[in-house]
Amino acid sequence: MSPEQRAANAALMKRLGVVVLAMFGFGFALVPFYEKICEVTGIRNIDGPASRPLASTQVDASRKVRIELDANVRAMAWTFRPAQPVIDVHPGQLGQVTYEVVNTTDRPVTGQAIPSYAPQEAAQYFRKLDCFCFATQTLQPGERREMPVVFVIDPSVPADLPAIALSYTFFEVEGGKLAAAPSASREKP
Amino acid sequence: MSSIPHDRAAAGHGTHDDHAHHPTGLMRWVTTTNHKDIGTMYLWFSFTMFMVGGVMALTIRAELFQPGLQVVHPEFFNQMTTLHGLIMVFGAIMPAAVGFANWMIPLLIGAPDMAFARMNNWSFWLLPPAAILLVTSLFVPGGAASAGWTLYPPLTIQQGMGMDLAIFAVHIMGASSIMGSINIITTILNMRAPGMTLMKMPLFCWTWLITAYLLIAVMPVLAGAVTMLLTDRHFGTSFFNAAGGGDPVLFQHIFWFFGHPEVYIIILPAFGIVSQIIPTFARKPLFGYASMVYATAGIAILSFIVWAHHMFTVGMPVAGVLFFMYATMLIAVPTGVKIFNWLATMWRGAMTFEAPMMFAVGFLFLFTMGGFTGLVLAIAPIDMQLHDTYYVVAHFHYVMVAGSLFAFFGGVYYWLPKWTGTMYDERIAQIHFWTSLVFFNVAFFPQHFLGLAGMPRRIPDYAQQFADWNMVSSIGAFGFGLSQLLVLYAVVKCIRGDGAKAPAKPWEGGDTLEWTVPSPAPYHTFETPPVVR
Structure with missing residues (x-):
């Protein structure tokens, strides 16, 4: 191979190497890009404060939506339960439910509650104004805390959605690492 | 490309008795920088992995022979489906394609060797450690990765150290592919x-050029994805961890985003091989050479904007579903151009049906069927019914086994005389083709029915109504697996020199540069470049 050939090959290898590095970075760039897409389109905006204004603020007194409350912990020595298992609200009406959580360990523990909805499409009609899931919760040893969720069911909720199950699962946050996590909207106050 | 007038005098005969210049025995293979040696090692590695992955497939089919759990535990079954996928994709098909590239691209373009001979050695020798990581992960506590070859979290975040070994293996194989x-x-x-302008290159070089660009574009993205999995597992990040x-x-x-271009990475080299074989045995130049190049490029570009059709059921806006659905269907256009060009190449050609041609025609027929079921799956409302059923399994085995693998078998028989200097045993090759063809269809065609009837994939047990077709499918799978011993026999026979001596140009219709060098191809070829007019 002639020296010119060698030099030309090395130059091309460098250029292709830059492409490889750029694409490796692109894979990581997809993370904030995805968060942004979800935020803009509202696909995953299920656990932050209601960001979009309600289409209508009229209370629809003609019907009620049943909210079924569920509470779980994942590998944590906390007890976590809703004050009442079921609440009926009119669409558009301000609703409030309370959850009770107790740290049964002898050390301070920080947890983060993750919501989920059944059926899944109900999430878009569930507008939370305040929720303990918007921030991590740190409980001292033996501490008991009552935590509210204030919400409005969007009046545009379809009539064939008579009941929504709202479920929370608490996960332990170790060493405050959650703060560095790529979160969409959960960390917003 | 066909009809290249060669300067035969410059093709590089003689002066090749330099076998004394390199180490012998094992060290010859460890230290070699020769593109033919490395191509050979890639192909043998790939065949070995094909056998390993095949045994795993047969374990799956043995368990699915009857409803109920008979042969393996469900956990082990999941490890088999996962490793079968990873090994076949990264260990068998991709290295086979790279093996063909190593052997044939320098011969097809008249180059003395690959551009970076030492890096070539390194990129091969990364593969065996990766394979060892994958296979030995079966024996670590908790067993091998069992979340499916797609490595979806949250399962991948929860599993034991077998998953870490799989992640490292993917890293290493990715690095090998990029190099x-x-x-x-x-x-x-x-x-x-x-004189060998880009548009005079044999089509195999074109499809590999485009495949290589796809690889450097998406392999780093996969590396990033599995890196994120690894940091989620061990370093407290939460890229994919909902908690x-x-x-x-x-x-x-x-x-x-990696995975869809990956399926074209798997099929484009096969397209290239078929584009070499069909003109040779139809004794006509490839029809629509330029359109073949543009269609290949079109497929590659479209492959970047269709990925979400693999995930219609995870939930996305309707506008997104429609975009990915129509973009996916659009890929049928350049693919159709290629299919019709191959058909037009055969049209009124003076065709003969030696084993390479049989595999190429079998490829054409079965790949087209796999392409059609792909179109069916592209339709979002149907996909939501068929998602994760055996219909999907049938679809991608039609394009990967009857597509890529058949084309590679065709390529092996096509170039074996050049590689070994001995003609392969035509009778064995024909038996290999027909048993492969029949048993492949016995194994995979019924899986369409199973999928349409609702049988989910990756489950070791199933409802009674799926029993009959599963039994048929398992019989076909074992037949197909055993048939592959024939190609091993045929290749070993050639290597031992047991057969007719191959002339430099064993195929009457072959007119690319590799047929201008003697058979077997000397250790060094085209040290003086041929002149292509």
Whole structure:
């Protein structure tokens, strides 16, 4: 191979190497890009404060939506339960439910509650104004805390959605690492 | 490309008795920088992995022979489906394609060797450690990765150290592919013989050039995705961990941004091989050479904007579903151009049906069927019914086994005389083709029925109504697996010199540069570049 050939090959290898590095970075760039897409389109905006204004603020007194409350912990020595298992609200009406959580360990523990909805499409009609899931919760040893969720069911909720199950699962946050996590909207106050 | 007038005097005969210049025995293979040696090692590695992955497939089919759990535990079954996928994709098909590239691209473009010979050695020798990691992960506590070859979280975040070994294996194989691709691109762009313009290159070089670009574009993305999995598992990040604010669906997007171009990485080299074989045995130039090049490029570009059709059921806006559905269907256009060009090449050709041609025609027929079921699956409302059923399994085995693998078998028989200097045993090759063809269809055609009837994939047990077709499918799978011993026999026979001596040009219709060098191809070829007019 002639020296010119060698030099030309090395130059091309460098250029292709830059492409490889750029694409490796692109894979990581997809993370904030995805968060942004979800935020803009509202696909995953299920656990932050209601960001979009309600289409209508009229209370629809003609019907009620049943909210079924569920509470779980994942590998944590906390007890976590809703004050009442079921609440009926009119669409558009301000609703409030309370959850009770107790740290049964002898050390301070920080947890983060993750919501989920059944059926899944109900999430878009569930507008939370305040929720303990918007921030991590740190409980001292033996501490008991009552935590509210204030919400409005969007009046545009379809009539064939008579009941929504709202479920929370608490996960332990170790060493405050959650703060560095790529979160969409959960960390917003 | 056909009809290249060669300067035979410059093809590089004689002066090749330099076998004394390199080590012998094992060290010859460890230290070799020769593209033919490395191509050979890639092909043998790939065949070995094909056998390993095949045994795993047969374990799956043995368990599915009857309803109920008979042969293996469900946990082990899941490890088998996962490792079968990883090994076949990264260990068998991709290295086979790179093996063909190593052997044939320098011969097809009149180059003395690959551009970066030492890196070539390195990119091969990364593969065996990766394979060892994957296979030995079966024996670590908790067993091998069992979340499916797509490695979706949250399962991948929860599993034991077998998953870490799989992640490292993917890293290593990815690095190998990237180095191989840089080598191939540089070889094709910088090392062509005088007069060999890009649009005179044999189509195999074109499809590999485009494949190599796809590889350097998406392999780093996969490396990033599995790196994120690894840091989620061990370093407290939460890219995909919902508990920490991450999103498991994000992984699916990143994975399939790699994964869809990956399926074209698997099939484009096969397209290239078929594009070499069909003109040779139809004794006509390839019909629509330029449109073949543009269609290949079109497929590659479209492959970047269709990934979400793998995940219609995870939830996305209707506008997104429609976009990915129509973009996916659009890929049928350039693919159709290729299919019709191959048919037009055969049209009124003076065809003969030696084993390479049989595999190429079998490829054409069965790949088209797999393409059609792909179109069916592209339709979002149907996909939501068929998602994760055996219909999907049938679809991608039609395009990967009857597509890529058949084309590679065709390529093996096509170039064996050049590689070994001995004609392969035509009778064995024909038996290999027909048993493969029949048993492949016995194994995989009924899986369409199973999928349409609702049988889910990756489950070791199933309802009674699926019993009959599963039994048929398992019989076909065992038949197919055993048939593959024939190709091993045929190849070993050639290597031992047991057969007719192959002339430099064993195929009457072959008119590419590799047929201008003697058979077997000397250790060094085209040290003086041929002149292509």
